[in-house]
Amino acid sequence: MISEQAKQRMRDLASRYPVARSAVMPALYIAQQEEGYITQEALQAIAEAIGMTVDDVESVATFYTMYYQQPPGKKVIKVCTSISCYLRGCDKLVEHLEQRLGIKRSETTPDGNYTLMTTECLASCGTAPVLQVNNQFVEKVTLEMADTLVDEWDHELKTKLDLSC
Amino acid sequence: MPELIVTKDIDAPGLDTLEGYRQHGGYEALAKALQSQPDDLVEMIKKSGLRGRGGAGFPTGMKWSFLAKNDKTRYLCCNADESEPGTFKDRMLMEKNPHQLVEGVIITSYACRVSVAFIYVRGELALAGDQVERAVAEAYAAGYIGKNILGSGYNLDVIVHRGAGAYICGEESALMESLEGRRGYPRLKPPFPAAIGLYGGPTVINNAETLSTIPAIVKNGADWYASFGTEKSKGTRVFCLSGHVKKPGNYELPLGTPLRTLIYDEQYGGGILDDKQLKAIIPGGSSTFILGADKIDTPLDFEAIAAAGSMLGSGGVIVMNEDTCIVDAVLRMTEFYRDESCGKCTPCREGTYWLTEILHRIEHGDGRERDIDLLLDICDNISGKSFCPLGDAATSSITSSIKLFREEYEHHITHNRCMVGSRQFDVKPEVEAHSLQVGAR
Numbered sequence: 001m002i003s004e005q006a007k008q009r010m011r012d013l014a015s016r017y018p019v020a021r022s023a024v025m026p027a028l029y030i031a032q033q034e035e036g037y038i039t040q041e042a043l044q045a046i047a048e049a050i051g052m053t054v055d056d057v058e059s060v061a062t063f064y065t066m067y068y069q070q071p072p073g074k075k076v077i078k079v080c081t082s083i084s085c086y087l088r089g090c091d092k093l094v095e096h097l098e099q100r101l102g103i104k105r106s107e108t109t110p111d112g113n114y115t116l117m118t119t120e121c122l123a124s125c126g127t128a129p130v131l132q133v134n135n136q137f138v139e140k141v142t143l144e145m146a147d148t149l150v151d152e153w154d155h156e157l158k159t160k161l162d163l164s165c
Numbered sequence: 166m167p168e169l170i171v172t173k174d175i176d177a178p179g180l181d182t183l184e185g186y187r188q189h190g191g192y193e194a195l196a197k198a199l200q201s202q203p204d205d206l207v208e209m210i211k212k213s214g215l216r217g218r219g220g221a222g223f224p225t226g227m228k229w230s231f232l233a234k235n236d237k238t239r240y241l242c243c244n245a246d247e248s249e250p251g252t253f254k255d256r257m258l259m260e261k262n263p264h265q266l267v268e269g270v271i272i273t274s275y276a277c278r279v280s281v282a283f284i285y286v287r288g289e290l291a292l293a294g295d296q297v298e299r300a301v302a303e304a305y306a307a308g309y310i311g312k313n314i315l316g317s318g319y320n321l322d323v324i325v326h327r328g329a330g331a332y333i334c335g336e337e338s339a340l341m342e343s344l345e346g347r348r349g350y351p352r353l354k355p356p357f358p359a360a361i362g363l364y365g366g367p368t369v370i371n372n373a374e375t376l377s378t379i380p381a382i383v384k385n386g387a388d389w390y391a392s393f394g395t396e397k398s399k400g401t402r403v404f405c406l407s408g409h410v411k412k413p414g415n416y417e418l419p420l421g422t423p424l425r426t427l428i429y430d431e432q433y434g435g436g437i438l439d440d441k442q443l444k445a446i447i448p449g450g451s452s453t454f455i456l457g458a459d460k461i462d463t464p465l466d467f468e469a470i471a472a473a474g475s476m477l478g479s480g481g482v483i484v485m486n487e488d489t490c491i492v493d494a495v496l497r498m499t500e501f502y503r504d505e506s507c508g509k510c511t512p513c514r515e516g517t518y519w520l521t522e523i524l525h526r527i528e529h530g531d532g533r534e535r536d537i538d539l540l541l542d543i544c545d546n547i548s549g550k551s552f553c554p555l556g557d558a559a560t561s562s563i564t565s566s567i568k569l570f571r572e573e574y575e576h577h578i579t580h581n582r583c584m585v586g587s588r589q590f591d592v593k594p595e596v597e598a599h600s601l602q603v604g605a606r
Contacts, residue, residue: 016324018238018281018364021346025329052346063348063507065330066288082250083451084407084483086497120332120501121250121451122289125407125481126414135291
């Protein structure tokens with residue numbers, strides 16, 4: 001469900017820019033915040049708020065990799081695999097996380113907890129290897145650190161689950 | 166330690182807040198600038214010798230003076246879409262000193278008679294985007310942005326716009342397309358943005374580090390800034406040092422500082438990791454030509470690096486030691502361009518794909534004798550044949566590495582293994598099945 005409040009934020013953005021369709025990218029972020037990924041309903045809501053066709057909104061949404069086309073895990077882990085992280089051992093880190101989480105890169109765990117992705121240079125080459133979890137940086141990641149992080153996330157996700165029961 | 170300009174006080178506590186920035190002399194340059202005529206500021210920046218810090222190194226003041234003189238609305242875009250592999254300075258400047266960038270944006274807007282400015286922050290840099298957004302909000306509240314700034318009668322609106330994962334949007338015409346709410350496809354040039362840019366208006370596009378440098382120049386004068394650096398490459402630059410060095414990081418140094426100082430000096434890189442031998446250096450981000458270890462005494466300025474056979478680019482200095490498999494490293498860089506090619510131009514879209522396929526099979530012990538020439542042939546068919554420089558950039562590491570390390574490619578092909586490591590290939594890679602068509606295309 002795209003809330004009325006979200007739709008209003010999209011309309012406000014459309015009037016803030018010199019041309020309304022410039023608001024399509026921030027509007028997509030608003031929709032993704034509400035629903036976790038870009039749904040058909042989101043495309044419809046954005047199209048109406050900004051005055052574009054649904055297809056036009058979709059063509060923008062599918063160009064940019066940060067708009068998810070399907071529901072991602074609760075923790076989206078992006079490991080940088082570009083040259084500077086490559087020189088500092090990111091491939092081992094990716095393999096380690098694949099083993100630990102039991103999924104391959106670009107996959108989501110069956111319980112919906114984790115999505116593991118590899119990504120292009122994250123502008124953190126001085127602290128390579130680096131990963132982001134839900135857009136937060138973790139720098140100079142060792143394999144031991146990766147294990148500790150996954151332990152912490154497991155605990156956090158389990159606590160959340162217990163609370164919601 | 167040489168004088169710092171753009172990273173001055175960068176680790177001072179609270180510098181990222183309005184109050185902290187003001188305590189370090191923040192927004193004094195803006196007050197001074199608003200007392201001057203806009204054209205005088207353009208002249209000042211011309212005289213300072215400041216050149217763009219994004220990659221091309223175009224003289225900033227000159228760029229400003231090229232803005233078309235008509236009655237259309239003018240725009241400024243700050244390009245903070247930092248994503249060139251090996252580059253991490255703009256992220257630091259935005260996270261730690263966002264007001265310096267905002268002050269630079271306001272002064273530049275005033276100098277260029279711009280009424281709406283955009284700061285396009287790369288989507289992945291969430292904290293940097295938050296910091297810049299907060300700084301803009303604080304600047305509005307303090308009367309540095311908005312109507313009648315500091316009583317000068319000058320009005321400016323600043324909008325922070327976030328990218329969403331597309332390297333191509335760091336290319337200025339793709340950035341404008343993205344800002345206009347479309348897919349980030351580059352535009353044909355000319356017309357250049359200074360003539361017809363964002364929403365059809367004359368537009369100035371400057372990199373985040375470039376704009377972060379403006380307040381210091383306005384405050385201390387063009388001559389002061391021009392006293393740093395070399396005759397043609399004035400000032401300082403934030404060099405992003407990464408790869409096989411003991412102390413990777415951002416180091417601001419006067420242009421003209423030798424590569425050796427950056428990489429080996431104890432204050433900076435501190436030497437090669439594990440005291441290995443240096444093998445190769447990429448001096449300006451992965452889009453620039455690879456240099457051999459023999460170029461270690463080259464001064465880091467635009468002219469000297471060009472004379473050595475590369476480009477100063479974005480200032481991302483990537484160091485590789487003797488254990489690096491050049492073919493694998495080049496494969497990794499080429500994969501980046503394949504993934505980031507926007508797909509608009511056929512030579513780049515198809516070429517980057519096939520370059521990757523061929524490099525993959527060479528690296529994995531399945532290379533063919535004519536593959537090296539095939540790589541060079543494809544590079545030749547990409548270079549200069551697309552709308553934007555992304556395709557050209559994809560070829561830099563390949564052509565330069567074949568020139569410098571051809572025997573490594575040959576060794577891979579003839580011995581089915583790497584020259585430097587002990588890598589053996591007992592599993593045939595999956596590339597086999599779909600790489601058969603290369604020669605036929």
